[in-house]
Amino acid sequence: PVMQKDGVNYTGIYKKAARKLPVVVSKPGKVTKLSTTGSVDKKTINLKFAKVKDATDYQVAYRKRGSKKWAKALTKGKTTYTIKNLKVNTRYEFKVRAVKTSQGTTVYGSYSNTSYRWLKKTKLSLKAAANKIKVSYKAVKGAYGYQICWAPVSGTGTVKTVTVKGANKTAYTLKKLVSGQKYYVRVRPIYKDGDTSYTGVYAKKEATVK
Secondary structure, three states: OEEEEOOEEEEOOOOOOOOOOOOOOOOOOOOOOOEEEEEOOOOEEEEEOOOOOOOOEEEEEEEEOOOOOOEEEEOOOOOEEEEOOOOOOOEEEEEEEEEEEEOOEEEEOOOOOOEEEEOOOOOEEEEEEOOEEEEEEOOOOOOOEEEEEEEEOOOOOOOEEEEEEOOOOOEEEEOOOOOOOEEEEEEEEEEEEOOEEEEOOOEEEEEEOO
């Protein structure tokens, strides 16, 4: 800058503007332990996953099977999220990634492994006998098979799982059970699309072995 006084020019000293350095924000880690549970009655899918260090938020992405577009939503920093207003008997895909924001800069982590779910449920009935339980369930159109899980209600035993292949195979007998022990049994249909399995919603009941 120049200032004039009494016919004399006085030159000031220029101050060079400081260069603003870009903000470097490290990428958050990958979301792990993604689990999904559904409700046919409420038409919802609940997501739960492990916390990621330094993440300030999480982004959920989901879509119908065959769709190219992912719907996205932020969880407001929570490690749980419920997706509502879904359609029954529809296959969906879900994934989650961590978000980190610092000084106005936002970076995203890698997406979790994708969870494949089918908003479909069967009807379940149990018949207890000596050291066994007969599991019967209604056939689900389009099912590849059914996944059956069972364990003592007390929580003292190991959860066992078996997959029964065939849409019309609607009965299975659990054997070598402990007499007098109460067991819970869960059954869900499975839809197969190539190498990808879409698991349905569990139907659950309890029975005491004779």
